[in-house]
Amino acid sequence: MFLLDIRYDPKSSTITKWIKDGAVCKPVREVYYPKMYVSGKTELLSLIASLPGVKDVCFEEKRTWLGSKPERVISVTIEPNSVYETASMLEAKGCGLYNIDLDPVRQYLLEHSLFPMTKLPDDSQYSIDYEIPDLVSMELSVTPGRDKGIATMDDPIGRITLGDIVIENKDEAEMISGLNREVARSNPDLILTDRGDSFELPYLHHRASLHDIDLQVGREKDVLPEGSGKSYFSYGRILYKPRGYMLAGRLHLDKSIFLFREGGLLGLIDLSRITGIPMQELSRLSPGSAVTALQVNQALRDGVLVPWKRNLAEYWKTAEELLIADRGALVIEPKVGLHENVFEIDFASLFPNIMVKHNISPETVLCGCCPDSEKRVPFTHYNICQQRIGLIPRVLKPLIERRMTYKKRIKSEPGRAEEYEMKQNILKWLLVTSFGYMGFNKARFGRIECHESITAYGREILLRTIETADSTGFEILHGIVDSLWVKGRNPEKLCETVSREISIPLELKGEFRWIVFLPNKSNGAGAFNRYYGIMTDGKLKVRGIETRRSDTPGLIRNLQEAMLSKLAEAKNTPEFYMKIPEALEVLREYVRKVLDGGCVLDDLIFRTHVSRGCDEYRQFNNQVAAMKQMREEGIETLPGQTIRYIITDHKSRSWQKRVIIPELADKNTQYDMAKYYEYLLRAAESMLLPFGYTEERLDGIM
Structure with missing residues (x-):
């Protein structure tokens, strides 16, 4: 038996463990209330015990920071929906608050010495060699029934694919009901999607609601995420994170998410075991959040509480010390x-x-x-x-x-x-x-x-x-x-x-x-x-160089890779210099292709993250033009999301003419030859500048 997944319902204060035993996966439920801790006002024990939602209070010896000595604090077992209201009231009274925003699932797992994918009844969390269950996985994809333009929630379903099963050419309501039946019949443990969080699952649920059908992709009723996605700042970039669509009793893993891309299924299982974070939640977190989880787990095992609002100020430094x-x-x-x-x-x-x-x-x-x-x-x-x-x-x-x-x-x-x-x-x-x-x-x-x-x-x-x-x-x-x-x-x-x-x-x-x-x-x-x-x-x-950048069009990437392939034939520096004319001939071929209008439009697409909303840009540029076209199609681009476009007239001040988003392009679309020619020269210059080949010189010899 293995612990496939574990979920917590704050409304009923219920932990649900999904136990996989061979081909069977069943839920095991128990009522569980998380704990919070209060320091600094031990005389408030009776008051706290009388507050709404509090189930139990007692004194415990805990450390309130790393390296500090144990002290007497109040342990409060409490209903999850009362935690923040109670904490805010006690904070106003000058109390120190701890373990406030720790996930109840993580608390439960630590208290019971369990972890995701553990083999029951006994397993070692940090073992290198461990057994994992036989997981049945199926890929789910959905294609809207729209031939051209941007697919939206308003477009009817054209085709649903679940593993080898294709559902199409039917009434939309019947297609959705058919998906419900096929998921129940196949009974997979894993549902893999390419963009399940950002499109496929929200789209399917929306289409199902229009027909009063309860779409159930999990082993129990799907609980839709609340709120919307969020934009956030990370390492100098604005990124966007959609809502996570997580299933009950079945794991939904979106393959487009960073941790899945970097570690695959087996890497995620390994990381889920050692961090104690269920796989669905873990796959949607950053590596930094996983590191923090390991630190928090160790601190809690050491009897150290986690402060709610951390306030560790930087030591004062003189200008010389700071330098x-x-x-x-x-x-x-x-x-x-x-x-x-x-x-x-x-x-x-x-x-x-x-x-x-x-x-x-x-x-x-x-x-x-x-x-x-x-x-x-x-x-x-x-x-x-x-x-x-x-x-x-x-x-x-x-x-x-x-x-x-x-x-x-x-x-x-x-x-x-x-x-x-x-x-x-x-x-x-x-x-x-x-x-x-x-x-x-x-x-x-x-x-x-x-x-x-x-x-x-x-x-x-x-x-x-x-x-x-x-x-x-x-x-x-x-x-x-x-x-x-x-x-x-x-x-x-x-x-x-x-x-x-x-x-x-x-x-x-x-x-x-x-x-x-x-x-x-x-x-x-x-x-x-x-x-x-x-x-x-x-x-x-x-x-x-450009070929390493995610926003580089295929045309530029292919050029640099072709030039590098020529140069890579050189075994030493004299041969390298002999290969430069061959690399320039590659450039000449690409230039000829661009100026003859022979490029495939898919190779001309720029992809870039936008850092703000459409109306927040002060200067008109390619991104703004593309965002306005998206808006015209009914799609609002949020900070951190990726925008795609093909340059059609770089000098134009009209958002309709400057670029075109790929979904609106057709066989009559004309790209800006001069601008893409310029990009080719820049890409070649990036590689050959140490040898005197500037953009101007390359232009002269082309």
């Missing part, structure tokens, strides 16, 4: 141009390893118990605790070890290499975000001094590595955060020496036959992380 502390990671400007026989070396999970090795955690950096600690952060000289291992290292160390085990098994067990690649990849994203969350002001256990300490150690480590490489005859071509590109002999010995001195693995990622470091177009200086090169194993590695 020293707030420097970020180290970057060595690349030497622009073509280089032969170059080695790429980098540290495995550098920042997470720094946190583990140097005990970086909110309660250990600048701790009050070790002001004279011998462990000091380089440059900033922050003291680090010598009496305890912090929360963050204890969370990250098992993650690092788990990922390293999976990476080793990729080579030792080639038959399961794809599975282990997915599992290590999803863990990689958790480790990457674990550093960023340390400086995030809304992170549960973030702290800016920890963020500063990690980058300080990172700078020192890279500087020491450069010194070692330089002293052993290596030439440093480029360095960025945790990676170096060097020329010299015996890089394996360099990695071994540095790994021994730093106690963090320095790995040889590979050797380039040749590599081209690209300049900034504005000033000619080396551009960080913009290069392309061919490795000795024949692998082409590309960073920072």
